[in-house]
Amino acid sequence: MVTGIQITQSANDALVGSIWLVDKQAGQARCVAAKEQYQADQVVSLAELGEFESRELPVESANATGREGGQHLNVNVLQxxxxxxxxxxxxxxxxxxxxxxxxxxxxxxxxxxxxxxxxxxxxxxxxxxxxxxxxxxxxxxxx
Incomplete structure (x- = not known):
C-alpha cells in the first residue's frame, strides 16, 4: 500500500516540506515535490531518506471501472x-x-x-x- 507523506522534520534540510509517496513493502519512496536535491518522480530507497518525522497525506487512487468521465489536475510547484x-x-x-x-x-x-x-x-x-x-x-x- 502506498502512503502519502510530507516530511516535517529531518536532519537533511532539503527534505523538510517535501512530499513523497512511500511504499514500505518495496522499501521505496517516490518524490512528488521537494525544494532541492530531489526531483519530481525520483524514486529512492527509504534508507536514503534517513530519520525523519512526517505527517500523512490523503492519497486517492483512480478506479478505472468505477465511473465514466475524467478528471484534470493542474499543480504549480514554484518558488x-x-x-x-x-x-x-x-x-x-x-x-x-x-x-x-x-x-x-x-x-x-x-x-x-x-x-x-x-x-x-x-x-x-x-x-x-x-x-x-x-x-x-x-x-x-x-x-
Whole structure:
C-alpha cells in the first residue's frame, strides 16, 4: 500500500516540506515535490531518506471501472524567488543594464508556464506589471 507523506522534520534540510509517496513493502519512496536535491518522480530507497518525522497525506487512487468521465489536475510547484529573479533580470534587460547571467536566466526559463485565470501562459510573456500581480496573488506566507 502506498502512503502519502510530507516530511516535517529531518536532519537533511532539503527534505523538510517535501512530499513523497512511500511504499514500505518495496522499501521505496517516490518524490512528488521537494525544494532541492530531489526531483519530481525520483524514486529512492527509504534508507536514503534517513530519520525523519512526517505527517500523512490523503492519497486517492483512480478506479478505472468505477465511473465514466475524467478528471484534470493542474499543480504549480514554484518558488517565489525564482519568479522574482526572472522579473528582476527582465527589468535590467529593459533598462539596458543586463549582464550575461540575466540573459542566461531568462533563456533557461523561457518555457516556464503558469496558470492565469484558467489559461496557461509563459511567465516571460507577461508584462512586468502582470508578473508582479501573479507573484502577489500566488504566494502566501501561511494558509
Amino acid at each position: 517565489r524567488d525564482v519568479l522574482q529573479k526572472l522579473m528582476a533580470a527582465r527589468e535590467r534587460v529593459e533598462a539596458g543594464s543586463a549582464n550575461d547571467d540575466d540573459y542566461a536566466l531568462i533563456s533557461d526559463n523561457a518555457q516556464l508556464t503558469i496558470r492565469v485565470s484558467g489559461y496557461a501562459v509563459r511567465f516571460n510573456s507577461l508584462t512586468l506589471e502582470q508578473q508582479r500581480d501573479v507573484i502577489a496573488r500566488t504566494f502566501t506566507e501561511s494558509m
